[in-house]
Amino acid sequence: MLPWLKPAVFLACLIPLGQLGYNAYTGNLTANPIEFITRFTGSWALILLLSSLAVTPLRKICGWNALIKYRRMLGLFAFFYAALHFLTYMVLDHFFDFQAIVKDILKRPYVTAGFTSLVLMIPLAITSTASMIRRLGKRWQQLHRLVYFAAAAAVLHFYWLVKADIRRPVQYGLVLAVLLGSRLVFSWAPAIARRFSSQRSAGRATANARASKLSRNSES
Amino acid sequence: MLIQKSNDIKSAVITPKEFYLNRRQFMLSASAAALATGAALSGLDWTGGTPEVLAGEKLGNVKKSSFSTAEKQNSFKDITSYNNFYELGTDKEDPATNARYLTTRPWTVSVEGEVRKPKTYDIDALVKLSPLEERVYRMRCVEAWSMVIPWLGFPLSSLIKLAEPTGNAKFIQFVTLLDPKRMPGQKLPIMEWPYVEGLRMDEAMHPLTILSVGLYGEILPAQNGAPIRLVVPWKYGFKSIKSIVKIRFVEKQPPASWNRMQPQEYGFYSNVNPEVDHPRWTQATERRIGEFLRRKTLKFNGYGDQVAQLYSGMDLKKFY
Ligand code: HEM
Numbered sequence: 001m002l003p004w005l006k007p008a009v010f011l012a013c014l015i016p017l018g019q020l021g022y023n024a025y026t027g028n029l030t031a032n033p034i035e036f037i038t039r040f041t042g043s044w045a046l047i048l049l050l051s052s053l054a055v056t057p058l059r060k061i062c063g064w065n066a067l068i069k070y071r072r073m074l075g076l077f078a079f080f081y082a083a084l085h086f087l088t089y090m091v092l093d094h095f096f097d098f099q100a101i102v103k104d105i106l107k108r109p110y111v112t113a114g115f116t117s118l119v120l121m122i123p124l125a126i127t128s129t130a131s132m133i134r135r136l137g138k139r140w141q142q143l144h145r146l147v148y149f150a151a152a153a154a155v156l157h158f159y160w161l162v163k164a165d166i167r168r169p170v171q172y173g174l175v176l177a178v179l180l181g182s183r184l185v186f187s188w189a190p191a192i193a194r195r196f197s198s199q200r201s202a203g204r205a206t207a208n209a210r211a212s213k214l215s216r217n218s219e220s
Numbered sequence: 221m222l223i224q225k226s227n228d229i230k231s232a233v234i235t236p237k238e239f240y241l242n243r244r245q246f247m248l249s250a251s252a253a254a255l256a257t258g259a260a261l262s263g264l265d266w267t268g269g270t271p272e273v274l275a276g277e278k279l280g281n282v283k284k285s286s287f288s289t290a291e292k293q294n295s296f297k298d299i300t301s302y303n304n305f306y307e308l309g310t311d312k313e314d315p316a317t318n319a320r321y322l323t324t325r326p327w328t329v330s331v332e333g334e335v336r337k338p339k340t341y342d343i344d345a346l347v348k349l350s351p352l353e354e355r356v357y358r359m360r361c362v363e364a365w366s367m368v369i370p371w372l373g374f375p376l377s378s379l380i381k382l383a384e385p386t387g388n389a390k391f392i393q394f395v396t397l398l399d400p401k402r403m404p405g406q407k408l409p410i411m412e413w414p415y416v417e418g419l420r421m422d423e424a425m426h427p428l429t430i431l432s433v434g435l436y437g438e439i440l441p442a443q444n445g446a447p448i449r450l451v452v453p454w455k456y457g458f459k460s461i462k463s464i465v466k467i468r469f470v471e472k473q474p475p476a477s478w479n480r481m482q483p484q485e486y487g488f489y490s491n492v493n494p495e496v497d498h499p500r501w502t503q504a505t506e507r508r509i510g511e512f513l514r515r516k517t518l519k520f521n522g523y524g525d526q527v528a529q530l531y532s533g534m535d536l537k538k539f540y
Contacts, residue, residue, distance in 0.1 A: 030301070097514075100504075163500075164306065
């Protein structure tokens, strides 16, 4: 793998933050900056969470195992933006009015879902270190299945907060459905996963036509 | 009563339309593009546009009104760049961006139904119907934000009197223009178009209820509901229907768009009421645009002295 790629991905994940800072600096946060920051950080938390969930299916399809190195980084950045999102809500929107915040979490389904998503992400972030992975062994994988629920709760959070135009939450929901669906396919039919990777190596080894169209597509 | 002068209006900044895009969508896609290519920092210089606002014609001869509040007014820019007007797009910045689609001449408003004098008014005649007044009102959105806006308009009651309602006229129904070419948001099936709203007759006759044709001394920008809109300051903003083409006097309570779509969330009356929570937003507090800390929301948006008696004997938790 290219040695500069990892730092490049790291920096790329900071672009949204930089953009937010730049817009704040130039006074381009709309008439309602707090709402804007809330929505911006929420959107990036979800986008990065879905990106981290895309790593495993992509790896199985392309056979590019090195991708795994980016999964943790994407997941942690998702948590980072989710934390900023919550801090915006707690500090800027409600200015530490914990009574109102607790009431919001208990009473409003969309906040309950967002809170659930954030809480589910906390143990995942804590156990993301190499030593934790080693210590937890098989249980680490079981624990990290929580990410599916965190993502589903985040999509639900978005779906429940829009008033009428459900296009964006539905789009994210479809992406999530494909990402989770691909896991079902791969686990029910391991043969499919194997076929993907064997075709791919066949295509690479012999440039001839034994490789199917599908595998060529997945390479390009 | 101290009434703030509004002659510190900055003339609208005109940005060529091509340079102005919906900022939020754009920021997301700009970031996404940058992420995807790894081309760090590209796209940063895209976000500096000011919302395009059609430079308004000045409206002369405007009377001040004792109904106006002396509170600090929101800027022309805030009022014209942060709008809920789904006919011009569902993001707050969309209506300003799409304002150019909504041409407002020719325009007629049909006054009809249970009246002795039904009539179709040309908009330019309607504007001259009654002397224009400046009404600086608080506007409270159901999404828990608020603004102070210097509207120009005239009492709805003066139009009602000309129409001479019959004894059967108990409610008034208002209808927005239906024209997906001029209102591109209507191409999306997110609600039943056209937008409709309604008032009880006594609410419509109330002196606070106005038809607005301008703000900040200029004709109404498209994104604020040009050429003519309702303003009912003690109700949540969505009751104040925009870009009206029909005013119909009826006997039964007419449908109102949000109420029809989600009756548990939006009532027909929709009076501002901090005691009745919306399932999604607390109605106890609000953020005044331009301020940091939330303020307490006032019952009837602070117009209780004038309007509370309209609802005496009604359980406002039930008729929310
Ligand atoms: C305690 C936790 C959370 C709270 C209190 C919270 C609160 C909010 C609020 C107040 C909004 C804006 C609603 C509006 O403007 O009407 C919002 C939007 C959003 N949130 Fe959260 N949220 C939480 C957790 C999360 C998490 C964990 C994610 C994703 C992983 C997330 C993703 C989003 C998205 C995608 C939006 C919509 C953005 C848009 O409109 O473009 N939220 N959230």
